[in-house]
Amino acid sequence: MINAFYKEMTGKESVIRQFFDYSRKRATELGPDSVLNFSIGNPSVPAPESATRAMQTLLAEEDPVTLHGYSPTLGQPTTKAAIAASLNRRFGMDYKAEHIFPTSGAAGALSHALRAVTKPGDTVITFAPYFPEYIPYVTGTGAKLVVVPADISSFQINFKKLEELFTPEVSAILINSPNNPSGIVYTTATIERLAALMTKKQEEYGHEIFLITDEPYREIVFEGTDSPFISKFYDNSLCCYSFSKSLSLPGERIGYLAVNPKAVDAEKIVPMCGQISRFTGHNCPSSLMQRAIEPVLDETSDLSIYERNAVLLYDALTRIGYSVVKPGGTFYMFPKAPVEDANEFCWTAAKELGLIIVPGDSFECPGHFRISYCVPTEQIERAIPLFEELFRRYA
């Protein structure tokens, strides 16, 4: 029998999707110049040539039976070891291959991390503004997602609210830094304070509380930004990573879960992920892609355009009069709308001027809007006068 829950959902497109579809429709009807699409977080720079070469070399030189053969359930041993070594080298950690679980992107990593350290009925806390897919990621495990309201002055953590919302049912906290949609990076002070509070709560409740860190933007951090490696600060931590943004390989679905070697049951969590996969139908990422990233783990695409765009856009918007918390990384910015209803602001902007931006309501942070600036710089330049026109209309 057709499942009524999923059937009913098919009618309901996400707001980001609606904006994206509107953008495509307008471009088709009025021409590509009629629309400036800032709705989607798709990398705009190519994968490094070294990544392409790594794939080509494997295809040319390796025995195809081995190259394309089943990956062990817990991942290619050489890939796991290479990821551990890279993290240790870069961040002074102590990962071993057994702590690394290759996944189909950060989504795969999160779906395993959440199942490994929660059970149905538990609470998972996250912080607004947050990536809306956290709702199905968390509720799909049977746990409940509780959202701490944003501190809109800095988009760091609202600790007062966090303490109020803490209960003994909390088994995990899910953070995303550098953050989509705010572009903010949690500071060392923020992470230290979060770790101290979680440590205190672990003692108070008598059970471990895991910190799940969603870090696909880790490599996109702007000059002068304090960007701590979060797992250094808290033992019971699971780092969820994706090469989608750093190597511009989002469609290849390659990422990993890294279990903090100091976590409770650290040596058991990757084997648990292997079990979890059997129930969700997840599989190891492509064998070719696991092997191909090995030699380029410490490289990235040329990510400099994102910072150039950030500076250009931030300077222009603040000059115009927008209130914007300065992003420390990613390719997102999350200004305050110059009118209370950011939905109306975005739909008006989209419909009348061809500026496609997403209202903050989608990220549980109304009154703001998200600009995805992983676009050619020229698109930013063309958009600035439109942002100015919009601001004047409301101011």
Place this chain on the structure above:
Amino acid sequence: MINAFYKEMTGKESVIRQFFDYSRKRATELGPDSVLNFSIGNPSVPAPESATRAMQTLLAEEDPVTLHGYSPTLGQPTTKAAIAASLNRRFGMDYKAEHIFPTSGAAGALSHALRAVTKPGDTVITFAPYFPEYIPYVTGTGAKLVVVPADISSFQINFKKLEELFTPEVSAILINSPNNPSGIVYTTATIERLAALMTKKQEEYGHEIFLITDEPYREIVFEGTDSPFISKFYDNSLCCYSFSKSLSLPGERIGYLAVNPKAVDAEKIVPMCGQISRFTGHNCPSSLMQRAIEPVLDETSDLSIYERNAVLLYDALTRIGYSVVKPGGTFYMFPKAPVEDANEFCWTAAKELGLIIVPGDSFECPGHFRISYCVPTEQIERAIPLFEELFRRYA
């Protein structure tokens, strides 16, 4: 908090895995000649050169931002259209691109199919002998797996038992043909009878009952075998396919779910799968792999070795005195053990003679054992005297 359910599972390796690990250990200790491993279904022939060339051409010629970019949630449109066209051409079906959902192998397809047409508490029926991963695949959805005992005379369907086990809670039936572990292909008569019974039960219970067909071995069918395209015979059917065996790409995790265009809500099921992915953390398969299979959809690896091995092994085993139902495809054979306890038979065989075969208990069909003959023919030749020695020991 660490999830106790998954943690407890990590101690329990599957029996197939235990045999595989034993095999590796013995090879390391006593040398590779000391063990003849027939425990694993890993293709032993390379991917066709045309598949490798397709990957190379894409890497050489396509814009990497597009090539490695996010696939649409419901799959690459050109890949979907090409799969539909191939199925229509080969099997006289009427699929459109919208009926095809690319997945990470057959496992991904099954995990979506099961969630799309069952709800927690429903019953899913399958038939012994069956692939043991069906247990987590089905129970992971919240449904219950009910197993119809094997008809060991033919390994076709035991219809008497099926009728007895049918209840109004049955919302789907899951079949695997060509079958792992028996190597049997369900005949046209079997499929027609199953379809007639399911149609009758749909009317009797007043709700649809879906037929989920797990078909990774569809292309490995031996000469003279009646091998119907199952979805032709029953409208409410979801075909789950993988290129793992036909193109020898198991590690690339590329397959699809094909929704019968005549199914109830046929146009809704692929969008439902897009929703299901959000809850399980599944992602589209690799963008590169989706594109790479397009030009080789009607090709296969050189699969002839599997039939050569099948004939050689079947003739030898029956000559020795084993009772074997002749396989019609796959690279599995499922003889009756010459002793009641196939577990003891296999562990004895494995331990003493270095023959690694898997007891039928793993497939809920005791008294039999599975031979995976996706191995060099020379390995079969070396194994035959050992199978003979074993038989004599018990006979």
